[in-house]
Amino acid sequence: xxxxxxxxxxxxxxxxxxxxxxxxxxxxxxxxxxxxxxxxxxxxxxxxxxxxxxxxxxxxxxxxxxxxxxxxxxxxxxxxxxxxxxxxxxxxxxxxxxxxxxxxxxxxxxxxxxxxxxxxxxxxxxxxxxxxxxxxxxxxxxxxxxxxxxxxxxxxxxxxxxxxxxxxxxxxxxxxxxxxxxxxxxxxxxxxxxxxxxxxxxxxxxxxxxxxxxxxxxxxxxxxxxxxxxxxxxxxxxxxxxxxxxx
Amino acid sequence: xxxxxxxxxxxxxxxxxxxxxxxxxxxxxxxxxxxxxxxxxxxxxxxxxxxxxxxxxxxxxxxxxxxxxxxxxxxxxxxxxxxxxxxxxxxxxxxxxxxxxxxxxxxxxxxxxxxxxxxxxxxxxxxxxxxxxxxxxxxxxxxxxxxxxxxxxxxxxxxxxxxxxxxxxxxxxxxxxxxxxxxxxxxxxxxxxxxxxxxxxxxxxxxxxxxxxxxxxxxxxxxxxxxxxxxxxxxxxxxxxxxxxxxxxxxxxxxxxxxxxxxxxxxxxx
Numbered sequence: 053x054x055x056x057x058x059x060x061x062x063x064x065x066x067x068x069x070x071x072x073x074x075x076x077x078x079x080x081x082x083x084x085x086x087x088x089x090x091x092x093x094x095x096x097x098x099x100x101x102x103x104x105x106x107x108x109x110x111x112x113x114x115x116x117x118x119x120x121x122x123x124x125x126x127x128x129x130x131x132x133x134x135x136x137x138x139x140x141x142x143x144x145x146x147x148x149x150x151x152x153x154x155x156x157x158x159x160x161x162x163x164x165x166x167x168x169x170x171x172x173x174x175x176x177x178x179x180x181x182x183x184x185x186x187x188x189x190x191x192x193x194x195x196x197x198x199x200x201x202x203x204x205x206x207x208x209x210x211x212x213x214x215x216x217x218x219x220x221x222x223x224x225x226x227x228x229x230x231x232x233x234x235x236x237x238x239x240x241x242x243x244x245x246x247x248x249x250x251x252x253x254x255x256x257x258x259x260x261x262x263x264x265x266x267x268x269x270x271x272x273x274x275x276x277x278x279x280x281x282x283x284x285x286x287x288x289x290x291x292x293x294x295x296x297x298x299x
Numbered sequence: 300x301x302x303x304x305x306x307x308x309x310x311x312x313x314x315x316x317x318x319x320x321x322x323x324x325x326x327x328x329x330x331x332x333x334x335x336x337x338x339x340x341x342x343x344x345x346x347x348x349x350x351x352x353x354x355x356x357x358x359x360x361x362x363x364x365x366x367x368x369x370x371x372x373x374x375x376x377x378x379x380x381x382x383x384x385x386x387x388x389x390x391x392x393x394x395x396x397x398x399x400x401x402x403x404x405x406x407x408x409x410x411x412x413x414x415x416x417x418x419x420x421x422x423x424x425x426x427x428x429x430x431x432x433x434x435x436x437x438x439x440x441x442x443x444x445x446x447x448x449x450x451x452x453x454x455x456x457x458x459x460x461x462x463x464x465x466x467x468x469x470x471x472x473x474x475x476x477x478x479x480x481x482x483x484x485x486x487x488x489x490x491x492x493x494x495x496x497x498x499x500x501x502x503x504x505x506x507x508x509x510x511x512x513x514x515x516x517x518x519x520x521x522x523x524x525x526x527x528x529x530x531x532x533x534x535x536x537x538x539x540x541x542x543x544x545x546x547x548x549x550x551x552x553x554x555x556x557x558x559x560x561x562x563x564x565x566x567x568x569x
Contacts, residue, residue, distance in 0.1 A: 199471075200502060202456025203449055219502055221452045239500075 075140065077109045078132065083123040089131045096135055108137045109161065113144030125149040129156060193230070201226060201240065208246075222262055231255065243270070244287075254287040259296065269294055301409040304416050305434035307458075309450030311421030313442045314479040317515055318537075319418035320348045321526040322438070325541030327382035328526075331413040334373065336404075337387035338430035339420035340395055346386045349376065350522020360388035363400035369407055378527065383412075393426035401429050423457060433463050436473045436544075438506060442480050443492040448500050451476075455501065475506035477540065482511045483556040494554055507540035509533055510553040 082088060096103045110132065112120060125145065132139050141159040142150070150160045193212030201207055201216060203223030208214075214228035217235050224240035226232060232244045234256035245252030245267040252266050259280055263272050266289045284299045306319045316339075323335035337345035340360060346352040351374045357367035362385070369385075376382035385404075388395065408415050419430035431437060437458050441451040458472050459465055465472075478497060485491040494508060509515075514531030518524065526541070528534040532553055539549045 199459060200455070202459065203452040205456040205460065221456075221500065223449060223453065224456070236502075237499075 075107055075109050076103075077111050078137075079111045079114050080123070080128070081114050083115065083119040085124060085127045085131055088128065089135075092131070092135060096137075104136050105138055107140035108132065110139055110142040111144055112142065112149065115144070120144075120146050120149070123149070125152050129153075129158075195228070197226075200236070203240070220261075228252070234258075241265075250289050255285070255299075256287075257284050258282050259285050259287075264294060264296075266294060301412045301415045302436060303405060303409075303434050304414060304436045304438060305419055305431040306416060306438045306440060307419040307427060307431055307454055308421065308440040308447070309423060309427075309454040310442070310447045313440050313447055314509070314515075315421070315440050316344050316348050316418055317519060317525065318438065318440050318477060318479065318509075319345060319416050320524040321534075321537040322541060322544070323414070323416040324349075324376075324379065324382060324524040325526045325537055326414050326416075326545075327376070327379045329541065329545070330381060332381050332411065333414045333416065334383040334385060334408055334412045335416040335418060336385040336430075337418050338396070338426050339418065340387045340426060341389065341392045342420065343387040343389040345384065345418050346374075347522060348519050349384050349524065351376070351384055351386075352522070355386045358386045358388040359404075360391050360395045362404055363395065363397065369404065378523075393420070393424065393429075396426065396429050398429060398432065402433060405433050423453065427454075428457070428461065431458055431462055431472075434458075434472050435464075436475065438475050438477050438544075439501075439503065440477050440479055441497060441501070443478060443482075443486070443494075443497055445492070448492065448497055452501060455503070474503055475544070476501055476503040477506050477509065479509040480511045481508045481553065483554065487556055494551075505551070506543055507536055508551060508554050509536045509540070 078092075080088065110128070112123065115123065123145075129139060139158050141161045142153045143161040153160055194215060195207070195209035195212065196215045196217065197207055198217045200218040201220045201224040203221045206225045207216075207227070209228035209230065211229050213230040213233065214226055215233045215235075216226060219236035220226055220234055220238045220240040220242070222239045225243070226234075226240065227243045227246045229245065229247045229249060231252050232242050232254045234242065237258040237260055238256045239260045239262065241263040242254050242256070242261050243265040244254045248267050250267040254264055254266065261273060263270055264287055265271070266287065269289055269292060271294050280296060280298055285296055286299055287294055287296050289295070304322070306315050306322065308315050319335055323333050327333040335345065335349070336359060337343055339345070346355055354374050357372040359372065361367040362369055362372045373383045373385055376384065405415060417430045417434065420426040439451045439454060441447050455474060458474060462472055464470065476497070478494060481494070482491055486493045494505065498505060510532050512531060512533035514528055514533045515525050518528055525531065525533050526537040529538065536553055539552060542549045
């Protein structure tokens, strides 16, 4: 097997790497070219320099089947190009429109939500327009703790609520980006809305916390009265002050 | 397979070693082959409480370092043939223990014994961590005062997160509360937390209440586990604890102040 020395010694002229570039997507909701032209001009007028010669993806996936049939894709392309945009790709649309795009050297991208037109054309079964998304499990955003939270333990519910079905001991720390519910005695520290959500609240069945905080506004239990001990309460923020209210 | 019991507390001086000695002797006296291990490397005490300090030749660290076999290091109790003691090293520190070494010894002991009682050192550092890491059951020894209760709570948190059972998502360690040095008189005077106070803070299954008793100190000094002294209140309380641990229903005693008769009141003490 012969080895071409020049292939090995010369530095690589090209390299294929994967990368991701964010491009604006033009979502088309109407088949009326005049309408599209007018509204697009308005939108581009707000930042003309930003969009000058900007590459753009044309997305026909939002159109109904009838609208797709009646849409003059060639005219749409000319309109977009006339507004100094550079269509770099398209997705959705009918098989003819995708063929047209390819003829114009515009990439046809896979549509993540709807199957490509060519696929649906061969598929005899009428596919549902949009699959109903399965219900999200509550644990996706809510953290549920059913064991006592002991002194020295820290629990953080990132991006959602925290529900504790047992007690929270003194010296323990529970935190959530959202609300906090405690269905045992709360004797440790509870910090709701730690990423700055001032709407977050703390609900608990027995408030004896060492410290409560919402969105960084905190209060220790120094000098607190015991009148709410053992009662169902909520804590929320009003005018930068923590309000403890029995429910 | 042996059941591994850790006797732990976080705080020092609450009665871990006394409890380890009493429970291991109690289990052995009921016919269970039991070994008790002193994890307090550098502050060896269990041998004194068990009354075998003059018979220590090899220790736990020697076995970990393969300088002695387990059979060479294990000391057979003179009062009960089912009980063996693995003493700690007095000349080393806790860094002499390794996780792999402890695991190897526990696995080896598991084949021949019914119960392995691990006497944890105070604190939450290496020695205490290794003592509880492989445990199946934990007896958390607590005195009825706030700092001991808080330290026990901390230790319970570690049991639930830093043990082998927790890390491997197995069934969690069974945790029991043992309240020691309890004095109903002082509770009544408001000088001491009551059983209910401690239970409310720790919310744990109560294995027993050991009353403050002169018998504990004299038992320790004489090297006889207090459980043998069946005349004493503390000895009886530890007997109850062993029964409850083994699944028997035994009512709690020594929780309330005993009614003193006329003569008792006249002469005060016991």
